[in-house]
Amino acid sequence: MTNNPVPSSIHGHTRWVIPGGCIPLDSHGPEPDCTSRDELIILNTHDEDAAVALHVYYAERPPVGPYRIRVPARRIRCIRCNDLIDPEALPLDTPYALTLTADRPVFVQFIQRYFGQHQRYAHPLVAYPIGD
Amino acid sequence: MTNNPVPSSIHGHTRWVIPGGCIPLDSHGPEPDCTSRDELIILNTHDEDAAVALHVYYAERPPVGPYRIRVPARRIRCIRCNDLIDPEALPLDTPYALTLTADRPVFVQFIQRYFGQHQRYAHPLVAYPIGD
């Protein structure tokens, strides 16, 4: 396996915003593959770990956070929002928006996977990069 | 439940444009979960409410608006475009584009959910942020 140096000029953004999250109550099919879920994928191209903090905004409750996540150097990290439990679990079937702040620039993809009785889909939501 | 301060430097944009809207005539399954619809999610991270105005553009009619929406401070608001009725209801099965202007910067996600006889899908459309 070659292990060529990766371009150091690929950085990312320290702040991201993702409106439109919602973890469905409803799942059909064998777990955990068919568990309806929101997935957050974070890429850290740097030579040091990145410390990430998430805050969650709701329609009818004050925002909650921070949820703290570590992304190792030169790695991706995949998080099921269903698994975020500290400071509290995200309520199911409840729309939310995420804000993400990191101590070094990262890249983000947010994917919704829904295995429901009346519909099955997977699609990314738009994650808005802000700041450097 | 912790309630840590959310970073104040997350703002958004005061103008957004979303081409490609269309509320299908066709719905299959129990209402309201399986009502075909266009959804607009707006995030207001500010400490004051945001006043939002929507205008709707069509292919064969003059634009209509404003539709006025209030998004509470530090909250999201989810709107079914099917429910926009003042100054007039959006016609079904008719392509449209939305423009959004807000009195403070916000973030937007636009999701189409279609529960039709020949197809079921959910996906976001691209919402273009413009201005600050």
Next chain:
Amino acid sequence: MTNNPVPSSIHGHTRWVIPGGCIPLDSHGPEPDCTSRDELIILNTHDEDAAVALHVYYAERPPVGPYRIRVPARRIRCIRCNDLIDPEALPLDTPYALTLTADRPVFVQFIQRYFGQHQRYAHPLVAYPIGD
């Protein structure tokens, strides 16, 4: 019906690029609703018509164009790429990329709808705005 003035400061971009187009050969279900297709939606918020030119890039043939389209003032226009025939029809089942140039700034959404035997889906592709 009210007809309030729409904010004049919403403009758009004069050039757009959309890689990833492909019109499937395969359609299942009643036409024209279930005809597999690529759709281009263009929004012109200006008080004058917009003149749009499309060019099509392929993997194994030189680019073809311009395809000329008029978008009326303060209207959207929805085009099925399947219907683009002058200077030549787009070949089916053949990947392509579109470039769009307009004589005034516009907004664009590009949606693929596929009604195939083994898969049905609808999703937007990313349309990249360039220039002002």
Next chain:
Amino acid sequence: MTNNPVPSSIHGHTRWVIPGGCIPLDSHGPEPDCTSRDELIILNTHDEDAAVALHVYYAERPPVGPYRIRVPARRIRCIRCNDLIDPEALPLDTPYALTLTADRPVFVQFIQRYFGQHQRYAHPLVAYPIGD
């Protein structure tokens, strides 16, 4: 067939980042149409070929690359990530992120197609352009 000159001012970006890739293990239906896959489409509008290098980031392994790809002048190139084998094949069912660097500006679209037992979908992921 006309062959009008294409606007030379359409360029692109020399660096792109795509988090969220994953080639499913699972395919149902006739090959190769129904092979689950990640597709990368690259547009080169220039009069000279573009040399592209990909690097792949993982959650639990060091990044791998470069994978070298040539995109002919004024053409698109469509690549199934399943077919990237030098320096090594991408492992199946394993999340990854791609970084792309090109010696001239290009445009990119990234599409996931999944023909699984419990779900079938197609959607683009967001590809982030960086640099000029």
